[in-house]
Amino acid sequence: MPVYADPVGGVAVRAPELQAWTARLVERLGTPTDIAGDVAAVLVASDRRGIASHGTARLPRYAAHIEQGTMDASARPELLRARAAMALFDAHNGWGHHAGRVAVDAAIAGARAAGSFTAVVRDSNHFGIAGWYALRIADAGLIGISLTNTSPLVAPTRALDPLLGSNPIAVAAPAGQYDHFCLDMATSTIPRGRIEVAARRGEALQPSWAIDRDGRPALTPEEAIKGALLPLGGCEETGGYKGYGLTLFVDILTGVLSGSTAGPLIAPLFSSVHGPVDLGQTFIAIDPEALDEPGAFEKRMEHEIELLVGARTAPNAPGRVLIPGEPEAAAERRADERGISLDQRHLGDLSELAERYRVPLPETTPL
């Protein structure tokens, strides 16, 4: 996921205060306290990691869904099926963040017992950054995979319309003395949130990010929003069919496997509030200790990372080789030092919610 540069004219807010505020706000929307705690943890983790598009900036949309009755703020996930290495939960159209946390914890416990475990959630909602769930598995010492389908945003190779979500793949693994390895990527060239941030900040788009409604490269956020994102790799000639394949594979492993809505039939999240989105989410946990002595996997991870970060770089490289997750971990440390940065539109959205639900925003300071 892209770590965004500091916005011009933004403000900073302390992460613990933003998280407490988010939890209170989510409670005011009709959410039980424990569920609201999960939602706030995931959303503020995204803000801390510098993924401005997927954190508290999404609260207005969640609130709209709940207000219009297309999402149930109080629903609790139900375990429908359980096997030695597989479980199916029904989120009953509740918060995806909570259902995801419950399913991930089942995957961790199950993998410790069986070696590996696949937990699947149906009838869920957008759950924030996929990486949070993979990192929770890595925090427990296991390798974690986290997948979700999303509302249609991506045009499959050759298609004109957005038919598949930007369906992210997140993978995390513990790495001993280093930060966790954490790959958290939309299977589109960029996530939709990147276009939202470009729109908020008045930035231009790169070619191969998106097409307009006529199938031509979109040059402005407005054209892209009326058109479709392109899968990783861009168009067919530059390998975009691989990105499309990854996007579809995530939809199969989440929406199709769980029996949720899949592909083109998922209601849009962004342009309006239609029916429930009914997403599917899948979490895979793999326990390296099932195969080896405790700590042996982490030692090998450290060795792998040392070889990569110490490697010769190309003459035009802006720095040493990075490990996926490093930029986000650096953003976390920055946010914990000087606060989470909010751009003016993000701040305005939160202020509006604060006023509407009478939960005063925590103090902010200029960046």
Added chain:
Amino acid sequence: MPVYADPVGGVAVRAPELQAWTARLVERLGTPTDIAGDVAAVLVASDRRGIASHGTARLPRYAAHIEQGTMDASARPELLRARAAMALFDAHNGWGHHAGRVAVDAAIAGARAAGSFTAVVRDSNHFGIAGWYALRIADAGLIGISLTNTSPLVAPTRALDPLLGSNPIAVAAPAGQYDHFCLDMATSTIPRGRIEVAARRGEALQPSWAIDRDGRPALTPEEAIKGALLPLGGCEETGGYKGYGLTLFVDILTGVLSGSTAGPLIAPLFSSVHGPVDLGQTFIAIDPEALDEPGAFEKRMEHEIELLVGARTAPNAPGRVLIPGEPEAAAERRADERGISLDQRHLGDLSELAERYRVPLPETTPL
């Protein structure tokens, strides 16, 4: 994987005859009959699917490894660890195709019992197309994932040298009346085999495929072979860090997890015959019937595919939206009708082996 166009001046050979010849040749290399059968099945499946780079064209290299003692033609995989949803096999430096077939069959049986299963192989060798193993899982009615690390070919984003393999990801799922969904992709923009085929056929390279030894875009196969492949997405600005993340994730889930050699330390397969490659391979099987009625998943797959192949296409699209695996399945049908096509260099390599090991090649016909 790319399906290659017919070579100029090529010949055709019947698939069953090529497979029987391959099995006999592999036996002559010191391989027990049952293992040779697995090797021939995987290699000729690649040729049938139009993946000329990964099939019998690799036989001279396997033979060189066995002749020099860096691969053991007669080794049998050993089950080292077994849990309810995880197993570790040691291939003892034998044929990767056979160890992969054994591990995949364990994953299928295990997933039927537990819902999902992860089978890991250490000390293995190059195993052909990753898709063969995922398809074997799909043939059994399950969702299959197949991963392997490979000899260093890809420069991580910012790096100058090939430090990671083109580490493929293959995913397959049964799709009812349609061919299996089968995504089988190198996590480099192109597989190394694509450059070998370009070299054999005198074709030029696309930019973003590879860099030369100074980190500049490679324009000829020769420059690319001295330099490194680029990860999916190309350079850093166009999202290549996502492809690099996928490449590294596959290395972690195979080489690092299995305790095999990983990353930059893997011996090269192509330029010379060094020590054993000691690869890791991981297979994940997920049984949809653990969550639902028999056939329900396939029905949903059919519905998803119908929506995609019937979608509106962009004005410049060369045809309808394709499902991953369709071009390869079409190549299979073509190969079964008129034979597998071999270019002159491929034919020459096989003829040389046929002579050296006194196993006469089957009859070929001009294309």
